[in-house]
Amino acid sequence: MTGILVLAGTPIGDIADAPPRLAEELSGADVIAAEDTRRLRRLTQALGVQPSGRIVSYFEGNEAARTPELVEALAGGARVLLVTDAGMPSVSDPGYRLVAAAVEKDIRVTAVPGPSAVLTALALSGLPVDRFCFEGFLPRKAGERLGRLREVADERRTLVYFEAPHRLDATLTAMAEVFGTERRAAVCRELTKTYEEIKRGPLGELAAWAAEGVRGEITVVVEGAPEKGPEELDAAELVRRVRVREEAGEPRKEAIAAVAVEAGVPKREVFDAVVAAKRGAP
Numbered sequence: 001m002t003g004i005l006v007l008a009g010t011p012i013g014d015i016a017d018a019p020p021r022l023a024e025e026l027s028g029a030d031v032i033a034a035e036d037t038r039r040l041r042r043l044t045q046a047l048g049v050q051p052s053g054r055i056v057s058y059f060e061g062n063e064a065a066r067t068p069e070l071v072e073a074l075a076g077g078a079r080v081l082l083v084t085d086a087g088m089p090s091v092s093d094p095g096y097r098l099v100a101a102a103v104e105k106d107i108r109v110t111a112v113p114g115p116s117a118v119l120t121a122l123a124l125s126g127l128p129v130d131r132f133c134f135e136g137f138l139p140r141k142a143g144e145r146l147g148r149l150r151e152v153a154d155e156r157r158t159l160v161y162f163e164a165p166h167r168l169d170a171t172l173t174a175m176a177e178v179f180g181t182e183r184r185a186a187v188c189r190e191l192t193k194t195y196e197e198i199k200r201g202p203l204g205e206l207a208a209w210a211a212e213g214v215r216g217e218i219t220v221v222v223e224g225a226p227e228k229g230p231e232e233l234d235a236a237e238l239v240r241r242v243r244v245r246e247e248a249g250e251p252r253k254e255a256i257a258a259v260a261v262e263a264g265v266p267k268r269e270v271f272d273a274v275v276a277a278k279r280g281a282p
Helices: 020-028 037-047 063-075 096-104 117-125 142-151 165-179 203-210 235-247 252-263 267-278
Strands: 004-008 031-034 054-057 079-083 108-112 132-137 158-163 184-189 197-202 218-222
Touching: 004 020, 004 063, 004 096, 020 037, 020 079, 020 108, 031 037, 031 063, 037 054, 054 063, 063 079, 063 096, 096 108, 117 158, 117 184, 117 197, 117 218, 142 165, 158 165, 165 184, 165 203, 165 218, 184 203, 197 203, 235 252, 235 267, 252 267
Parallel strands: 004 079, 004 108, 031 054, 031 079, 132 158
Antiparallel strands: 158 218, 184 197, 184 218
8 A cells, every 4th residue: 555645734933833733743654854854853842742753854955856765655655744844845845846746656645734824924914815826936036036026917816925034125126116116015024923023015115114124034915906997098099999890890889889898988989089080180
């Protein structure tokens, strides 16, 4: 029989947030793959747990090389527990390769739900939470960062990012440039820790605040783009659109009505533009 891969969420700050099942899995797993074995020791000590299984490191630098070894252990019937430094494995942390490889081999994958910086920041932000997208870390290079932000400039859903404290100033400045200085956002710092802080406000103000320097683990939540109003078209464009419809065989009356709906303007405005153009008015 094949084993099972368990992804375990770990506290993002307060150790008391550790789910009860985490201690059970840490003590019972055959293999524990940890992003940082030193942090794992501190976690097990804080929880009063003595792991009985083999402990191996599993981080960005060795993830590709170590995945086949762990899959082999799973294929041999081992219970493999994957933990990262904080939060849920594979969410901007090591884990995706191992999950994908296990799924490909029809090995069962399950999880111990735990604290999430993404959901915690989203809930505390004061911004809409009904629809959101997680964008992870932005590129370090300024040009690539701006390009990534422009890709979501019109995204209506709330956006969630992770960011390093020493890059927060540049990131918020870039966001203000692309999204607008008045777009609402929240910078969530040191979530669940002693010095937790939620700084809310327009991106322009937050960028100025971050220029003074910020410390700690950072999650940034940004309001989605506002709904665009009706397209603003001048008289010449209204006339052009009516003509296109007429040339396609649509009666003028229906063409005027359709263009008025497209442009979000009264039919009379489109009619007057067509009449003025027919008379040769500018």
